[in-house]
C-alpha cells in the first residue's frame with residue numbers, strides 16, 4: 001500500500017466449518033496472493049467464496065490450517081492492526097446515518113476525515129462524483145441508515161470509496177460491483193487498478209471482464225480449490 005508495507009495473503013491448507021455445523025465449507029484451501037497482485041475467486045453459488053474472504057478479517061477463524069498476512073498468522077495481529085491493513089467491501093453495502101463524507105471516511109478515527117480532498121478523490125475513483133455532486137448538499141448530503149435514500153449501485157460506489165479512502169495494503173471485494181451497470185463497472189475497475197497498483201486485491205466477481213483482468217483465478221467447487229491459473233491457462 002501507500003504506507004510502503006507489504007500485503008501478501010496466503011492460505012495454507014485451510015479447512016473451515018461454521019461453529020456447530022457438521023459439514024466443512026472449505027477443504028484444504030491453499031493459495032498465495034502476492035503484493036500488487038489481483039486474485040479473482042470464482043465458483044458456483046455456495047461454493048465458499050464469501051466464507052473464504054471472511055477468514056481474512058477474522059469474522060471467523062480457520063478450523064484447520066493457517067491464514068497468513070506477510071507470513072504472520074492473522075490471529076497474531078491485533079484486531080486494530082489487522083483491520084487497518086484491509087479494505088473490505090462486503091456483498092451488501094454497509095452505510096450509516098450521516099453524510100457522504102462521514103460514510104466514506106468511516107473508521108478513520110478522525111485522522112483524515114477533515115480531508116475533504118481525499119474523500120472527493122476516493123468518490124471520484126469509485127465513480128460516485130457525478131451522483132454526489134448532483135445532490136444539493138453534495139459531500140455533506142445526508143445518507144440514511146442503510147443507505148435507503150440512494151440506489152443500490154450508489155451504495156456500492158460509496159462502500160468502494162470507503163475502502164479507497166483508507167488506502168489499505170489489501171483490498172477485498174466480495175461481489176462489490178454487482179449493482180453497477182456494465183460501463184460504470186468497467187471504468188471503475190480501470191480507475192481502481194491505477195489507484196491500487198501496489199496493493200493486493202482479492203475479488204469475488206461474476207463478470208467475465210473482471211475475471212479476465214485478474215493476475216490469477218482461483219476456482220472453488222464445494223469448498224475445494226479445483227483450479228488456479230490465469231484466464232488463459234484455465
Ligand code: ATP
Pocket residue numbers: 018021025043044045046047048049050051052
Ligand atoms: P454466493 O456466490 O452465492 O455468494 P459463496 O460461494 O460466496 O456463494 P458462501 O456464502 O461462502 O458461498 O457459502 C458457502 C456455504 O456456507 C453455503 O452452503 C452456505 O449456506 C454456508 N454458510 C454461509 N454462511 C453461513 C453461516 N453464517 N452459518 C452457517 N453456514 C453458512
